[in-house]
Amino acid sequence: SIAVHKVESLRYGENPHQSGAYYSHYRDSLPFGAKQLGGKQLSYNNILDVDAAWRAVNSFDDPTVVIIKHLTPTGIASAPTIAEAYPLALRADPLSAFGCVMAVNRTVDDNFVEQLDSLFIEAIVAPGFTPTARTALNEGRQNCRLLQMSQPYDTTEYDIRSVHRGLLIQRRDAGDPSGVTWKTVTNRLPTAEETKALQYAWKACQHVKSNAIVVAKSHYTCGTGGGLPSRVDAAILAIEKAGEHAKGAVMASEALIPFPDTIEVAAKAGITAFIQPGGAIRDTKVIEAANAANMAMVFTSVRHFRH
Template sequence: VTLQDAVEQIDIGGVALLRAAAKNFLRVAAVCDPADYHKVIAEVKAGGQVDLPTRRNLAVKAFAHTRDYDTAIHAFLSREIAPAPTSDELPEHLSLGFHRIETLRYGENPHQMAAFYSREASSGPLGGEVLGGKILSYNNILDLDAAWRAVSMFNAPSVVIVKHLTPIGIASADTIAEAYPQALAADEVSAYGGVIAVNRMVDDTFVAKLGSLFVEAIAAPNFSPTAQSTLNNNRKNCRLLRVPFPYDGNDYDIRSVHRGLLVQRADMGDPEGTPLKTVTTRQPTPQELDALQFAWKASQHVKSNAIVLAIPGMIVGVGGGLPSRVDAVTLAVRKAGAHAQGSVMASDAFFPFADSVETAAQAGVTAVIQPGGSIRDSEVIEAANRAGMAMVFTGTRHFRH
């Protein structure tokens, strides 16, 4: 759409009429939403007029409608005069026009009010459609978003299990039914009460693999009719969410802070084919390189400090959300248990000291991927060389707070 064509489509009269009607709600009913036709007609038939409380509610909706229209125009014109998307600059003005889609039972805790809002009045959580189960909770939506972001990073059939915003199991295989047991094996205890995201249609074979594990919600591009029926009948409380695939990302990450908002461009990971720099004497083997790239994708979805241990196609241990990186390594090693032997390690940021690499080497880790950039990189590399490990640098940090 050219700027000239867009400007020609800006409505003046319709907006003015709607605002005028809404302003005079004491005498006028301003109806802008077909969903309100039935109520308006019923009141006119019953009493010969639209009741004042209804007229006031309609006025509120009308002003919200004109506000959203002006916001859309503002956003378009701002984009036309704003720097190119590749620029480091952010918009001078941030227009947020969201509709309340659903009032949630409560927030993170029962004493907190909560609701879900969307830019599109007809769009559900993650832009998807709820197909069954209990109403999605605030925490469900947060976890499903984290799981969906993560599973969208992988091209092969993949499964991601998330609990409290932490990916506790990630695996790829020829089918999601084959990937699920591998994802579950990373931390079967923590998986209880988690959410699952998959990047292929859920079918009967996948449903059978779920066994008796209690799952809060499942997000998928689609569900076969029989799989959906089985889940709805046998897991009546499990929320099913059909979400457009792949994850299309957001232009910005927006977080509220006291008296303001923090805005940043969303971190969508490293582009496919981003070169890796081997910094140790030993090059990673093809198998190690495959596992390193898998672990690197996974680590970007773990809270910092993030450490992920993996073998080709699956993670085996996660340590995240810890102030100390060596503590995160220790946790990942403990979670991996015997599977740490022969695994590779990914770190979302550089190692400030050599202790993390030394701890990983003692557990049997054979290769490491990290951004690099520490003032002690040489010490870290030397520790890897002493242990006979391979180490590659990506050059890009992926903190997640």
Template sequence: MTETRLPIRRALLSVSDKSGLIELGRALSDHGVELLSTGGSAKALRQAGLIVKDVSDHTGFPEILDGRVKTLVPQVHGGILGRRDMPAHVAQMQEHGIEPIDLVCVNLYPFAATVASGALPADCIENIDIGGPAMIRAAAKNFDHVTILTSPEQYHSLVESLKNGGTLLSDRRAYAGAAYAHTASYDGMIARWFAEQAGEFLPPVLTLSGERSELLRYGENPHQQAAFYHDGTKRAGIATAQQIQGKALSYNNLNDTDAAFEAVSEFDAPSVVIVKHANPCGVASAENLEQAWIAALRCDPVSAFGGIVAVNRTLDAATAARISEIFTEVIVAPDADAGAKEILAKKKNLRLLLTGAMPNPTAEGLAFRSVAGGFLAQSRDAGRVSEKDLKVVTKRVPTEQQMKDLLFAFRVAKHVKSNAVIYVRDGATVGVGAGQMSRVDSARIAARKGEDAAKLAGEDKPLTAGSVAASDAFFPFADGLESVVAAGAVAVIQPGGSIRDQEVIDAADAAGIAMVFTGMRHFRH
């Protein structure tokens, strides 16, 4: 059945974001629509030569209380909420001189931008919109008779509807849904700000909102639906990335790319992280990115095939040429020079993402995970240890280079699924064991990776020989420590805190290796 179009005869325009306002106002005026407006919106429309009626003239009631009350009057809300299909409503509107308003175009005071600017609390409160949300919600509720616009991105479709005689019910229903999402997100921002003002990191009611960036072909598996949303915080990373080339990103691509970029942000020197299935399979720091790539790839060249590569410097041509020698799904970097872009452009399916900056690994924030009937929320793992935090618990003390490698290894461990054991030598991983139920198994898998990589490199000794090892959590028994020693590690870093710590320390002393405790663990489930 063909839908009937609803003509627009009177529109109320009151926007903070004036993008596209003049074009919309002109299109409405050209189609004979009476324009009502307030404050800055009315001024902008008049300056463009359009005839505009002030809301105060329309209602016969002036703006009062420094503009806090200007649209909260029956002539506005009655004109929006009145049902044209109910004779009683129509009669009451006529009795009180209330004229129908067919289109409401409103976006809200810039509360988030005001907070982000560092404004005083009083200024933030003044940027909490009251009349705007009330009009939006009223118009959205009465979508059978009223069209509500809350974003400049909607203006083009509205203008096309005008050309065809008015809006369809299906369009108005869609606009209404977007309107309620808009006000819900706005109220959520305000609620979070009040919680922060009260020092409540995890408030009794937690409101979340996100804007969909794109629909994805599917989720982790083809039978799952998926989309990517950004939360408006503008933290450098996947949400700020510009895709320079390559086919569309999948759910798994995005998840793995985020894991890789967060991991590489931990390091100050030029560094490379290679990720496969959300776990680093090679991490290295060096004097430049090309050397870091060579060292990271050496750790596990088999797993690196089809992986995700993250770097923490502007990607240069030499490094891009090296990476392009193997099949790579995604490269993510803060930037890339012209030579690198030219080289990678030959790899049509490879995605190159440039984020513009590096994320701050110590920044506060919340991390979430869904569970049946709800979700878990916790602060991000922004924890870090430095040399001054370490406690040497063995007779043998790590050398200066070993201490550097121990700290490097422990930062890598933070980004490897638990149970995690990582071997490092000279600023590069030489074995990664991830996600095993037993810490002993993780140690052995990482050691085997070091053996396999050595064979591929034509070396006689496993890469783990003479390395240091990191464990994301304490060794509950000496057997895990003994597995690390068997792999050739000469120093170990672990959180400590087990009731059998002394047993593990004694095993380290018996093996003649050094061990340090961090007092901090990095479970990653």
């Protein structure tokens, strides 16, 4: 059995004509057991995006900024400080970032707040806020929700979704950070810089709704294509978002590449290395396309569908 208690009623659900509430199996008094330090009450959609953002940012050890819109990262970047990471995360898709939820894995300080400029942000999620940063945000962004999270994201729990006449329950996807199953399948091995970028792209791609494609460099995403029925269309969108930054970048796909077309599109954009699970019927054709483009390709043998 699943025991939960009602934490709070929400103004409405996903849409204004739907009722909504937040329940927890912990004795929390606020969603996520967080402290809300400013802004309006969290909405149903805010809660979903906060969860996705906090989940994603906790995948990274370095100071990292994750920008989320409708459960999908529009940009992820890591740097020596979150203030330095923010412009890189925003650059990946500044248009989609409007009305975003933003998560960081370091304390929000004045330097970070100064970088935000006039971007409309629904919520900022962080392990902490300095007093002056909190004051600046509350005075300049009165409706922006500020959430101080007390715990890192728990990947040992279960994902639960309701379906007609039942529930689907699964263990959360905790990723595959060790890379022990990775294998280079092309003639050319990835360079050290490409390997670093492939690791980053693979980690980021796990948080994008399927079909998911991420274009990335060593410490930031350049473009994302997610939630599309066609994988090659997801690649085209990711490349479009990346623009000139696609050249010399790498590409990740959270599931296998069924046809060479995605590789051909990537090569035309200047992608130099690719990471994917492998296991398609036409793997040989896909590998041949990568070799023809002098592209390094890594198979992970692990899939990360996200629906």
